[in-house]
Amino acid sequence: MNHSALNANSPFFHEERHEPLEGVSDKIITMCGAGALGGNLCETLARMGFKRLRLIDKDHVEMRNLSTQPYTRGEIGTPKARALANSLYRAVQAKVEAHVIELTPENAVKLLTTSDLVIDTFDNHAGREAVSNTTRTLALPCLHVGFSGDGLYGSGLWEPDYLVPQATQGDPCDYPLTRPFALVLTSLAVRAICHYLRLREATNFEFTWRDLNVTKSSRNW
Known part of the structure; x- marks a missing residue:
């Protein structure tokens, strides 16, 4: 790549200096969910330069979402998919196709x-x-990203190895470290997405806070 030909004023200048996304940034990526994981993941992909994002979510922005999701007070009451599409267009002129709708077995194929x-x-x-059954039926590549109700465990699993978990008690968004944990999972998911699009290899991942190697210091400040 001829770096001298790059536009330093491009919002994707740093991404354009490298070639890994060349030829895959125009793939249609459909994001099911715009919460702590889906919202942050959609924002990351848009800022990386992915050009064809589709976002499906029926929920509206609530005050309690602001600490974990990429929304603002001024967007409270606005559909999440529409709010995120608008903010990412203002940020980097990303064109996100927003669907304010509940994905069901009846409309999943169309979406x-x-x-x-x-x-x-x-x-x-x-x-x-609904996502799992539909992507298997249509033979579409699908990555499921989620974390446990206690906010301590997260994973990314590809079809057809994915098993839909049973509903459990607890809301991971009530966990104090939800946002940093979600951002770690977002980073791992982006890596898996890019790896798949470039090499057609589906890699699963798991993560817990115990995976972090934290070095303790006895120094007093």
Whole structure:
């Protein structure tokens, strides 16, 4: 790549200096869910330069979402998918196709069929099951990303190895470290997504806070 020909004023200048996304940034990526995982993941992909993002979520922004998700007070009451699409267009002129709708077995084929890749970040059994069944039927690549109700464990699993988890008690968004944990999972998911699009290899991942190697210091400050 001729770096001298790059536009330093491009919002994707740093990404354009490298070639890994060349030829894959125009793939249609459908994001199911726009919460702590889906919202942050969609924002990251858009800022990396992915040009064809589709976002499906029926929920509206609430005050309690602001500490974990990429929304603002001024967007409270706005559909999450529409709010994120608008903010990412203002940020980097990303064109996100927003669907303010609940994904169900009845409409899943219509919503997912043209996808090059489906990412499931739904927080409910019914939504995840609809995504899993539909992507298997259509033979679409699908990565399921989620974390446990206690906010301590997260994973990214590809079809057809994915098993839809049963509903459990607890809301991971009530965990104090939800946002940093979600951002770690977002980073791992982006790596898996790019690896798949470039090499057609699906890699699963798991993460817990215990995986971090934290070195303790006895120094007093």
